[in-house]
Amino acid sequence: MDIIRSKDFTADRAWGAKDIATMNGITTRLHWTDQPYRWHINDGEEVFAVLDGVVDMYYRLDGTEHVVRLNTGDIFYASVGTEHVAHPRGEARVLVVESEGSV
Template sequence: MSDDTTKNSPGPVLLSDVLGTFETLWSPRIVIRVNDYDVRVAKVRGEHVWHVHEDTDEFFQVLDGVLDIRLREADGERTVTLGRGAVFVVPRGTWHKPHSAEGASLLLFEPSGTPTVGDRHDEVPGHVDASTGHELGS
């Protein structure tokens, strides 16, 4: 799969193939772009970091495994659990912290250039990639 796939979409992309090209956790790969959005996949396990995206919602779909997303909302904290095939949107301005005890593979939609740790965040631990996603093959 060439980097041209992420830019020009010359043909279908199998997410399972893309997920087979990397092992790094919490380090999304940009599969393709749609208008000004990145379609990203990520492998996750353990804790991410509390963070917030001030100006954009964040779309999650679990491709495999289970993902818990802790949310800080006006009336307190709650956890949303997503199993395989489930989708969820974290509304802009909502502090959240994804976690997967056993590991999961995710599909994410975010505006291009959106940092993985949001606009504001707690201290970023070494296992979390504070990036805007990585092109395939990088």
């Protein structure tokens, strides 16, 4: 058993993570960041839940770039093949659920 106070979590680098659980090949990680990630496509589906802060999520559909602002409590679902990049606005803590070993 573990209780995690997400607002207290920090890392020594942007996108540093605390591994919470791996269940049936699915990982759950808590990330802290204050810097953008990089454009990428995950190997599988991804659920991205903002626990603290604000994140601008950029994604491409049919070659067109879009952006949506995610506030605390908002969730972004990336289906297989969705190219995306997260840009936090200041510090953010994000819960990411994805296939184990996903990029």
